[in-house]
Amino acid sequence: MPDPHFYHVAGPFSLAELAELPDVELAPGIDSSIMISDVRALDQAGEGDVTFLSNPKYLEKFLHTKATACIASPKVLKKCPDGLALLIAANPYKAYARIANMFYPPVLGMGNVHPTAVISPTAVVGENASIGPYVVIEDDVVIGANSIIGPHAVLSKGIRLGNNCRIAAGVLLSYCHIGDNVVMHNGVKVGQDGFGFAPDATGNIKIPQLGRVIIGSNCEFGANTTIDRGSGPDTIIGDNTWCDNLVQVGHNVTIGNDVIIAAQTGISGSTVIEDQVVIGGQVGLAGHIRIGRGAQISAKSGVISDIPPGEIYAGFPARPRKQFFRQMAILGKLSNNKGSVK
Numbered sequence: 001m002p003d004p005h006f007y008h009v010a011g012p013f014s015l016a017e018l019a020e021l022p023d024v025e026l027a028p029g030i031d032s033s034i035m036i037s038d039v040r041a042l043d044q045a046g047e048g049d050v051t052f053l054s055n056p057k058y059l060e061k062f063l064h065t066k067a068t069a070c071i072a073s074p075k076v077l078k079k080c081p082d083g084l085a086l087l088i089a090a091n092p093y094k095a096y097a098r099i100a101n102m103f104y105p106p107v108l109g110m111g112n113v114h115p116t117a118v119i120s121p122t123a124v125v126g127e128n129a130s131i132g133p134y135v136v137i138e139d140d141v142v143i144g145a146n147s148i149i150g151p152h153a154v155l156s157k158g159i160r161l162g163n164n165c166r167i168a169a170g171v172l173l174s175y176c177h178i179g180d181n182v183v184m185h186n187g188v189k190v191g192q193d194g195f196g197f198a199p200d201a202t203g204n205i206k207i208p209q210l211g212r213v214i215i216g217s218n219c220e221f222g223a224n225t226t227i228d229r230g231s232g233p234d235t236i237i238g239d240n241t242w243c244d245n246l247v248q249v250g251h252n253v254t255i256g257n258d259v260i261i262a263a264q265t266g267i268s269g270s271t272v273i274e275d276q277v278v279i280g281g282q283v284g285l286a287g288h289i290r291i292g293r294g295a296q297i298s299a300k301s302g303v304i305s306d307i308p309p310g311e312i313y314a315g316f317p318a319r320p321r322k323q324f325f326r327q328m329a330i331l332g333k334l335s336n337n338k339g340s341v342k
């Protein structure tokens with residue numbers, strides 16, 4: 001059960017209201033006036049709750065759930081327990097995400113400005129934006145409506161922040177333009193110098209980093225993620241792209257739309273990641289390479305060359321996943337048979 005000290009539940013909502021969401025419909029014969037007060041897991045749900053079944057391994061829990069309603073695929077209609085109202089969806093997990101967002105919508109600003117905040121007179125703070133304790137907002141900053149700026153965040157000179165953004169504690173934003181509905185968790189740093197220098201035996205020479213970071217809308221960045229500004233070209237991140245905690249994005253990197261990047265991944269400078277790429281945890285990407293649209297990279301891979309669109313790569317150096325596992329199997333046989341493959 002979500003702790004009410006931390007989470008405020010909206011609703012209740014009727015099944016008819018929930019069925020108005022995209023790709024969700026009531027199963028035949030279900031009373032659409034039934035009221036739902038919360039969302040919970042199959043084995044925790046009770047009267048008034050809606051739950052979901054998206055993985056057949058949890059079918060036994062589905063058969064014994066005490067929930068009032070469940071989101072499930074049409075395949076389980078004949079297995080539905082008596083008294084359980086079904087909401088039918090081709091993708092139950094996606095439908096659950098939409099319904100859960102109805103009960104727990106994103107928190108928006110309410111116009112509160114803490115007296116300890118330091119705000120430049122040339123900054124523009126949008127309607128209903130909330131500014132937390134010890135925030136610093138420098139000259140010519142623009143903050144969109146309904147955004148929330150958490151404690152000890154610093155918004156450096158000239159940045160642009162869109163509407164409905166949530167900037168958590170300790171975030172530092174500089175040299176950047178950020179779209180709407182962007183979430184940055186604790187400790188995110190955006191716009192610091194890229195790792196740019198000319199190596200020389202007599203002493204390395206720093207290259208001035210003269211670009212920006214441009215981030216689209218509907219993005220999310222996990223705690224302590226860092227995004228370097230470009231050296232001349234901008235570092236660019238497209239719409240609806242999500243980075244997990246502790247992701248490093250180097251200078252001049254271009255990341256497309258709908259990209260997912262798991263924790264502790266490092267992306268070297270001038271790499272291009274096209275739309276709908278999925279990158280597992282602790283992946284390392286060399287600089288000046290291109291990851292094609294829809295490609296997937298398995299966790300802990302080391303990528304040193306381009307990956308074609310739609311391919312799944314694994315290992316170090318990263319190569320097609322089937323090839324990687326085949327080679328690992330051969331190495332295993334060599335090890336077991338003292339160098340002879342039988």
